[in-house]
Amino acid sequence: SGAEPAAALLGGHPSRDGTPATLAHLITHTAGLPALPPGFLARALPAWHSNPYGRYPGDRVVAAFLRHRPRHRPGTRWRYSNFGVAVLGHALAAATGTGWQDLTERLLLDPLDLRGTTVRTDADGRDATGHRKDGEELPPFDPGGFQAAGAVRATPHDLLTFLEAHLDPARAPDLAGALDAVRTPVLRRGLGHRHVHTVAWFRHPTDGGPLYFHSGATLGQQAFLGFRPDTGTALAAVCTRRYRAHDPFGATAYALLADS
Incomplete structure (x- = not known):
């Protein structure tokens, strides 16, 4: 438990x-x-x-x-x-x-x-x-003992399949309970509790309902996953270059999902 x-x-x-x-x-x-x-x-x-x-x-x-x-x-x-x-x-x-x-x-x-x-x-x-x-090219990412924090290798097709299951849990009946649970807010923080988290996603409000997303990066790659149940939209964005200062990748991906 x-x-x-x-x-x-x-x-x-x-x-x-x-x-x-x-x-x-x-x-x-x-x-x-x-x-x-x-x-x-x-x-x-x-x-x-x-x-x-x-x-x-x-x-x-x-x-x-x-x-x-x-x-x-x-x-x-x-x-x-x-x-x-x-x-x-x-x-x-x-x-x-x-x-x-x-x-x-x-x-x-x-x-x-x-x-x-x-x-x-x-x-x-x-x-x-x-x-x-x-x-400059970098070697394949080795997570060492941090596998649970980011060691997934996935094709774009699989990333979208994963997100589609979140949009419609009935497509994966064996996981429907878990897919529903990871949408549930478990933590609110910040001024007015505006920052909402589930056990897997950041959760932001939109005019039509909540938007769920998460992003991550290695030294040479970046990824953004998100979905909106209200519009039935999912977005998987990947990049084989790491931008740090004024990162355009994450902001652009988030804006595409928020405006969908």
Whole structure:
């Protein structure tokens, strides 16, 4: 369940202060964790411009979580954390006795028949070549111990198939309950609670109803996924170059969906 202390699943002590970080805290980015583990920078620095995550394997992710003392009591503050989502993946694998790759395939990819999608990092030919802003090519992304935070290789067709299932859960009856659940607001923050989150999506209001979206990036690639139930519109945008300052990619993709 979401109330299960993550540390207990990973062989540690649930809490040293009486407030354990639970699976629900990890998925809602309220576990009191930083964006990346303490010490990540020093270990990743030699590969900082090529593949920094690959130098931080799963055992280090888990060890860093088990020894970390949150700055804020879990459940009290929101902070987006790739570290927390990575820990969630390891905790779910421990709870089910199933590796993250197999778990994702069995519970998500197979039911939606996403044959062009994989979370395996050794899949030949599945990576489009990423580029820096200056056009320099980069090697395939290695997520190291952060698989749950972003290791999916997918074709554009599969990305749209995934979004179509969110628009019409009846198309995937085995996942209808989960697809409905991930639309449900679980966290509101900011002035007037204007920032709304589900367990998987950022949720923004429009004149016709909510818009759901999420974006992500590696050193050389970017992606944006979103959908609008009110207009029946889904958008999958991918880019094999990483823009940082005044990023036109994310803003353009969001505007296309918002105006659809």
